[in-house]
Amino acid sequence: MEQYLNMGIKDVISRFPAAGDLLNRFNIGCVPCTVGTCLLKDIVDIHSLSVEDEKELFTGLGEIIHPGEKIVPPKIERKQAAKSGGNTYSPPVKSLVDEHKLIKRLVALIPAIADRADPSTADGFQVISDSVGFIRSYADKFHHAKEEDILFKYFDEGTDIIKVMHEDHANARGHVKAVLEGLEKKDKAITSYNLKKYGEILTEHIKKEDEVLYPWMDRNLTTREVGEMFSKFIAIDNDFADEAKKYEAMIQTLEKNFKNQGD
Amino acid sequence: MECPGSKTMVLDKNDSGNESTGSIKSQLSQWPIQLHLISPTAPYYQGADVLLTADCVAYALGGFHQDYLKGKSIAIACPKLDEGQDVYIEKITSWIDDAKINTLTVMIMQVPCCMGLQQVAMQALKKSTRKIPVKLTVVGLKGDILSEEWITV
Numbered sequence: 001m002e003q004y005l006n007m008g009i010k011d012v013i014s015r016f017p018a019a020g021d022l023l024n025r026f027n028i029g030c031v032p033c034t035v036g037t038c039l040l041k042d043i044v045d046i047h048s049l050s051v052e053d054e055k056e057l058f059t060g061l062g063e064i065i066h067p068g069e070k071i072v073p074p075k076i077e078r079k080q081a082a083k084s085g086g087n088t089y090s091p092p093v094k095s096l097v098d099e100h101k102l103i104k105r106l107v108a109l110i111p112a113i114a115d116r117a118d119p120s121t122a123d124g125f126q127v128i129s130d131s132v133g134f135i136r137s138y139a140d141k142f143h144h145a146k147e148e149d150i151l152f153k154y155f156d157e158g159t160d161i162i163k164v165m166h167e168d169h170a171n172a173r174g175h176v177k178a179v180l181e182g183l184e185k186k187d188k189a190i191t192s193y194n195l196k197k198y199g200e201i202l203t204e205h206i207k208k209e210d211e212v213l214y215p216w217m218d219r220n221l222t223t224r225e226v227g228e229m230f231s232k233f234i235a236i237d238n239d240f241a242d243e244a245k246k247y248e249a250m251i252q253t254l255e256k257n258f259k260n261q262g263d
Numbered sequence: 264m265e266c267p268g269s270k271t272m273v274l275d276k277n278d279s280g281n282e283s284t285g286s287i288k289s290q291l292s293q294w295p296i297q298l299h300l301i302s303p304t305a306p307y308y309q310g311a312d313v314l315l316t317a318d319c320v321a322y323a324l325g326g327f328h329q330d331y332l333k334g335k336s337i338a339i340a341c342p343k344l345d346e347g348q349d350v351y352i353e354k355i356t357s358w359i360d361d362a363k364i365n366t367l368t369v370m371i372m373q374v375p376c377c378m379g380l381q382q383v384a385m386q387a388l389k390k391s392t393r394k395i396p397v398k399l400t401v402v403g404l405k406g407d408i409l410s411e412e413w414i415t416v
Contacts, residue, residue, distance in 0.1 A: 088412040088413055089413070090396060090413050091396040091413055091415065092396070094413070094415075223312050223335075223366050223368060223398065224312050224334070224365060224366070226366060226396050226413075227312060227365030227366035227395060227396055228365065230366075230394075230395065230396045231365070234394065
């Protein structure tokens, strides 16, 4: 069992496919992950498993890896014990979670926009153009830049979980670029396909950040780092305040026009 | 019904717990520390991570110096017994606006009267023009951490 603790989780799953199902039962979504080089031993810390869940998971993994043998679950060393009082985000991280809420409101509209907005019409062109404007400015320049330029810098960016986030950002930007190309060609097939792909990536990406990445980061940030980051975020928020209001109003307008359409 | 803050209790101690040997180095890096006595704009508060603790906390928490005081500036107060707590609000507001402290960690005991220190801190935060992260840590009578969370106004 010990030898597998330092093995990449994807390698463990490929050798023992039942391990993927077991991880899913603990809401650890390593199976669809595109990087998956986190080590098996890191899973406990990254996903903040309780002591009981850790024991149950490793007992189950022991039965999968060494069937018929009695395996004593290994005790995983954690950087920091889980704090009591549940998962409360630190204020700067909470502001990122709050920004996700506006991004998710656009993402929820994407299927309807992708199906109905035709870039060859003036109205369709404008809706797609507005949506891409929000994605590039609010979601990317404002929100993702806070993550990439500030938050991630407090961590080793070679860490697998951060590599996954960078990869998601890059993939999302690729689809946005493709939407713009489709817009220029007034090709609905291209805009529709890439908007939907963007929505799929962002849905999974935000879930990973809210539920796994941010709680893990909060457990590892020092009080000093939380305060520094809070000040930096406030300065950015103040500079972006007018644009943020503009985008909030724009999302409301899009919701009026596209929410529940086609239901 | 007896006040939980002054109820007489004998706390059982398990001898098998971790005990450090040798002298433990103090992490205190300033004087004074009582909230009435400190100047909120003293050099050691400038841009600091400040610990505002109820008087009893350091006695209850075995690892207080190493785990909580290290790297921080401090002030202590008793929300139940101290007089002139409006001065406390002014001083905490001055920490935030004048000394531009980085963070404030409020540490209180689990007894109900200790919540007053959190209220004082929150009133100061509402009054201040700057905003900073504030963390509340509640310590049990047996020296355990009951909760530790960031709070918002």
